[in-house]
Amino acid sequence: xxxxxxxxxxxxxxxxxxxxxxxxxxxxxxxxxxxxxxxxxxxxxxxxxxxxxxxxxxxxxxxxxxxxxxxxxxxxxxxxxxxxxxxxxxxxxxxxxxxxxxxxxxxxxxxxxxxxxxxxxxxxxxxxxxxxxxxxxxxxxxxxxxxxxxxxxxxxxxxxxxxxxxxxxxxxxxxxxxxxxxxxxxxxxxxxxxxx
Amino acid sequence: xxxxxxxxxxxxxxxxxxxxxxxxxxxxxxxxxxxxxxxxxxxxxxxxxxxxxxxxxxxxxxxxxxxxxxxxxxxxxxxxxxxxxxxxxxxxxxxxxxxxx
Amino acid sequence: xxxxxxxxxxxxxxxxxxxxxxxxxxxxxxxxxxxxxxxxxxxxxxxxxxxxxxxxxxxxxxxxxxxxxxxxxxxxxxxxxxxxxxxxxxxxxxxxxxxxxxxxxxxxxxxxxxxxxxxxxxxxxxxxxxxxxxxxxxxxxxxxxxxxxxxxxxxxxxxxxxxxxxxxxxxxxxxxxxxxxxxxxxxxxxxxxxxxxxxxxxxxxxxxxxxxxxxxxxxxxxxxxxxxxxxxxxxxxxxxxxxxxxxxxxxxxxxxxxxxxxxxxxxxxxxxxxxxxxxxxxxxxxxxxxxxxxxxxxxxxxxxxxxxxxxxxxxxxxxxxxxxxxxxxxxxxxxxxxxxxxxxxxxxxxxxxxxxxxxxxxxxxxxxxxxxxxxxxxxxxxxxxxxxxxxxxxxxxxxxxxxxxxxxxxxxxxxxxxxxxxxxxxxxxxxxxxxxxxxxxxxxxxxxxxxxxxxxxxxxxxxxxxxxxxxxxxxxxxxxxxxxxxxxxxxxxxxxxxxxxxxxxxxxxxxxxxxxxxxxxxxxxxxxxxxxxxxxxxxxxxxxxxxxxxxxxxxxxxxxxxxxxxxxxxxxxxxxxxxxxxxxxxxxxxxxxxxxxxxxxxxxxxxxxxxxxxxxxxxxxxxxxxxxxxxxx
Numbered sequence: 028x029x030x031x032x033x034x035x036x037x038x039x040x041x042x043x044x045x046x047x048x049x050x051x052x053x054x055x056x057x058x059x060x061x062x063x064x065x066x067x068x069x070x071x072x073x074x075x076x077x078x079x080x081x082x083x084x085x086x087x088x089x090x091x092x093x094x095x096x097x098x099x100x101x102x103x104x105x106x107x108x109x110x111x112x113x114x115x116x117x118x119x120x121x122x123x124x125x126x127x128x129x130x131x132x133x134x135x136x137x138x139x140x141x142x143x144x145x146x147x148x149x150x151x152x153x154x155x156x157x158x159x160x161x162x163x164x165x166x167x168x169x170x171x172x173x174x175x176x177x178x179x180x181x182x183x184x185x186x187x188x189x190x191x192x193x194x195x196x197x198x199x200x201x202x203x204x205x206x207x208x209x210x211x212x213x214x215x216x217x218x219x220x221x222x223x
Numbered sequence: 224x225x226x227x228x229x230x231x232x233x234x235x236x237x238x239x240x241x242x243x244x245x246x247x248x249x250x251x252x253x254x255x256x257x258x259x260x261x262x263x264x265x266x267x268x269x270x271x272x273x274x275x276x277x278x279x280x281x282x283x284x285x286x287x288x289x290x291x292x293x294x295x296x297x298x299x300x301x302x303x304x305x306x307x308x309x310x311x312x313x314x315x316x317x318x319x320x321x322x323x324x
Numbered sequence: 325x326x327x328x329x330x331x332x333x334x335x336x337x338x339x340x341x342x343x344x345x346x347x348x349x350x351x352x353x354x355x356x357x358x359x360x361x362x363x364x365x366x367x368x369x370x371x372x373x374x375x376x377x378x379x380x381x382x383x384x385x386x387x388x389x390x391x392x393x394x395x396x397x398x399x400x401x402x403x404x405x406x407x408x409x410x411x412x413x414x415x416x417x418x419x420x421x422x423x424x425x426x427x428x429x430x431x432x433x434x435x436x437x438x439x440x441x442x443x444x445x446x447x448x449x450x451x452x453x454x455x456x457x458x459x460x461x462x463x464x465x466x467x468x469x470x471x472x473x474x475x476x477x478x479x480x481x482x483x484x485x486x487x488x489x490x491x492x493x494x495x496x497x498x499x500x501x502x503x504x505x506x507x508x509x510x511x512x513x514x515x516x517x518x519x520x521x522x523x524x525x526x527x528x529x530x531x532x533x534x535x536x537x538x539x540x541x542x543x544x545x546x547x548x549x550x551x552x553x554x555x556x557x558x559x560x561x562x563x564x565x566x567x568x569x570x571x572x573x574x575x576x577x578x579x580x581x582x583x584x585x586x587x588x589x590x591x592x593x594x595x596x597x598x599x600x601x602x603x604x605x606x607x608x609x610x611x612x613x614x615x616x617x618x619x620x621x622x623x624x625x626x627x628x629x630x631x632x633x634x635x636x637x638x639x640x641x642x643x644x645x646x647x648x649x650x651x652x653x654x655x656x657x658x659x660x661x662x663x664x665x666x667x668x669x670x671x672x673x674x675x676x677x678x679x680x681x682x683x684x685x686x687x688x689x690x691x692x693x694x695x696x697x698x699x700x701x702x703x704x705x706x707x708x709x710x711x712x713x714x715x716x717x718x719x720x721x722x723x724x725x726x727x728x729x730x731x732x733x734x735x736x737x738x739x740x741x742x743x744x745x746x747x748x749x750x751x752x753x754x755x756x757x758x759x760x761x762x763x764x765x766x767x768x769x770x771x772x773x774x775x776x777x778x779x780x781x782x783x784x785x786x787x788x789x790x791x792x793x794x795x796x797x798x799x800x801x802x803x804x805x806x807x808x809x810x811x812x813x814x815x816x817x818x819x820x821x822x823x824x825x826x827x828x829x830x831x832x833x834x835x836x837x838x839x840x841x842x843x844x845x846x847x848x849x850x851x852x853x854x855x856x857x858x859x860x861x862x863x864x865x866x867x868x869x870x871x872x873x874x875x876x877x878x879x880x881x882x883x884x885x886x887x888x889x890x891x892x893x894x895x896x897x898x899x900x901x902x903x904x905x906x907x908x909x910x911x912x913x914x915x916x917x918x919x920x921x922x923x924x925x926x927x928x929x930x931x932x933x934x935x936x937x938x939x940x941x942x943x944x945x946x947x948x949x950x951x952x953x954x955x956x957x
Contacts (some may be wrong), residue, residue: 061226064226068234072234072237072241075238075241075261078257078258079241079242079244079245079248079249079254080244080245085251087251087257090254091257094261097264098264101264101267101268104231104271107226108274108275109275110274110283112283113267113286113287117267120294124294125260125297129253129256129257129297132253132301132304132305135305135308154248157247158240158244161236161239165233165236165240169232169233169236183274183280183283187280188284188287191281195281195284196281199288203288203291203292206291206292207291207294207295210295210296210298210299213298213299213302214299214301214302217299217305218302218305218306
């Protein structure tokens with residue numbers, strides 16, 4: 028895993044952590060960016076698909092592992108987009124915390140991996156139809172709009188994001204803190220042993 | 224060829240749909256939760272892409288919030304699954320039919 | 325005539341004041357009630373005589389007071405004094421007066437004495453309102469008031485279920501007819517714009533086609549009221565039941581008031597019935613003839629003394645209605661009014677006589693439990709005999725003249741089948757003779773069939789004096805030229821001014837065929853009656869006639885038929901209402917609403933499986949639909 032993170036971080040490292048000039052980003056992107064993007068994009072989608080529908084294993088642990096891969100690929104895309112801090116946070120929070128939590132629960136409680144019951148036809152049809160609608164809408168929106176490549180390329184380090192958070196988005200920041208607190212209290216409450 | 228906003232959005236949208244399909248069609252609640260995480264990740268990818276091509280960092284701030292929400296949600300959700308399991312139920316979608324009228 | 329004009333309001337107000345006064349103060353004070361009511365009746369009798377004599381022969385006048393004014397409809401309380409109303413009013417007033425006096429004796433000691441006289445006064449008031457009304461609306465009010473007061477009086481002994489039922493029956497059947505009358509009234513008003521009788525007559529005289537094709541309908545609708553009030557077929561069934569009331573009331577109803585009102589109304593609006601193009605009269609004639617025949621046949625087999633008289637009234641009313649129907653513009657219904665007047669006298673006398681008999685035998689009404697009363701009750705017997713012979717049409721009593729004039733008018737009428745009508749009329753005359761002979765022979769002659777008949781005594785003065793008074797017009801009214809008084813009402817009728825002997829001669833010379841047939845029929849009826857019932861111990865007729873007698877005894881099962889019809893209709897309507905209630909209201913409306921909501925609920929419930937994944941699917945579908953809508957527009 029560490030190797031993978033390094034690999035992702037290595038690509039845009041050429042400009043190093045802090046703010047880069049727009050020109051350099053464009054320069055670097057122009058040569059290698061499409062390849063990296065293609066790799067991460069394909070990796071993201073394939074891994075994501077394997078989370079949902081792994082033809083070999085239905086074990087949640089397998090799904091969790093592919094989720095890690097998906098998250099890491101997304102983090103790679105973040106890096107490509109210049110969101111270095113977010114990429115780091117993504118990896119730390121998801122790969123570090125969330126997946127560990129998942130694995131913990133899977134190991135303790137839900138590890139049998141059996142898909143019980145059958146999905147109803149109604150759900151299949153409606154769900155499939157709505158998915159198709161989403162996909163066509165997506166395709167229509169993307170092909171209909173013109174390519175947008177050059178406008179205002181920005182990069183986000185920890186400093187710039189932090190400044191923004193405690194200035195302009197202070198309220199949202201505080202609310203997020205409150206929400207996290209609530210989540211902590213909630214999960215503690217739900218996890219109590221005598222909570223029947 | 225240059226990588227533009229639409230490419231990222233396509234990846235984001237596809238990932239979202241994959242996640243949605245998982246939510247709709249998988250019955251293991253843990254997997255469902257993972258798929259929800261995937262959808263959130265797809266959303267934050269789209270936000271970051273918008274931020275990048277728009278030229279300010281607001282999108283990234285929003286993505287940061289999304290990640291925190293996802294973390295909180297996982298914490299509560301997993302706690303719920305634990306509570307379900309404590310009751311002797313399997314954490315599958317079919318078992319949780321308490322909302323039936 | 326200002327003096328008379330002051331008086332005429334008294335004619336109406338006296339009985340009204342009496343009725344109100346008794347109701348307010350006299351219900352517990354019999355003496356006050358009697359004095360008030362009889363005083364009012366006497367006052368009316370005197371006033372009507374004054375007005376009658378005060379009005380020149382053959383002339384008419386009106387007086388009115390403003391009353392109802394709604395939009396274009398102006399209805400004053402108009403009183404009309406013409407030969408028709410004056411003569412009729414005179415008879416009503418005097419016969420009523422006599423009956424009032426008689427009631428004093430007959431009702432003595434009854435607990436409802438005050439109530440009785442209040443009803444009697446109201447009855448008199450309403451009948452006078454009908455007779456004197458100058459417009460049809462006022463007449464209709466009187467008409468309804470007669471219905472109410474008859475209800476009150478027939479059901480006077482309301483403790484007896486039979487009386488209560490009879491009063492209800494009378495009232496309901498009258499309402500049935502009155503409804504037709506009211507509709508006819510509205511029809512006439514809507515077509516001509518007036519309900520005033522003189523105005524209406526003028527308008528129709530100027531433009532006979534004013535009512536157009538509705539002339540027949542208007543005539544028949546008004547005749548509907550007559551059907552109810554004068555108890556013509558098919559609404560005749562109430563009249564015999566009305567015998568449940570006190571006997572003087574029966575006399576009042578059958579003689580001068582109530583039933584007479586129908587015939588009077590027909591003559592009142594005769595100009596309307598006789599419009600060219602109206603077929604009303606012919607139908608009226610046949611309804612009358614049928615009623616007359618039917619009632620006469622039924623009367624031959626009744627045992628209740630009052631019921632015999634009741635059916636005889638029905639029969640005679642049919643006679644009068646037939647006479648009206650057989651009339652035409654060139655031959656106005658003088659005969660009907662003539663017979664109505666003489667009939668009022670002798671029928672009142674018959675009823676009062678019957679009341680006297682009933683009192684004497686301790687309220688026994690079955691004639692087969694009487695017998696040989698003639699010697700014990702001479703006054704009652706003689707007066708009753710006079711009236712019975714008058715009814716049978718024996719000369720020179722009053723009934724002979726009026727019946728002869730009816731027969732003559734039928735024979736000379738324009739009705740297509742006048743010979744058939746005449747045959748019916750003759751048959752009825754014969755039957756009348758027969759059943760009256762039966763009544764008199766069984767009641768007053770023959771053996772004493774029961775002990776109470778043997779102990780009977782003549783009634784007191786207060787009962788016999790009215791009998792004597794009424795016997796006078798019953799016997800001699802034929803000589804007074806009542807018909808000329810009526811004839812002066814109608815244009816085109818010959819007004820005869822003949823002496824007493826002239827009138828007797830005229831009866832034979834005017835229309836000898838009719839007279840001889842009528843006389844012959846009466847003689848045949850009386851002789852047959854004597855042959856069958858003289859000294860008879862039981863009724864021998866049923867053995868000879870068999871089925872017909874049984875049918876007549878049971879009144880041709882009309883009551884049963886109506887009851888069955890009523891029941892069937894009621895059943896049908898109930899079932900209909902039940903069906904509507906059960907299937908439409910309860911089924912479609914209540915349960916339908918409830919069912920469709922429940923169905924929708926069940927359908928929606930299918931989606932509410934409780935399965936969170938289904939909810940997720942639906943959530944996704946909802947978002948998809950929203951996106952589609954939002955992005956497409």
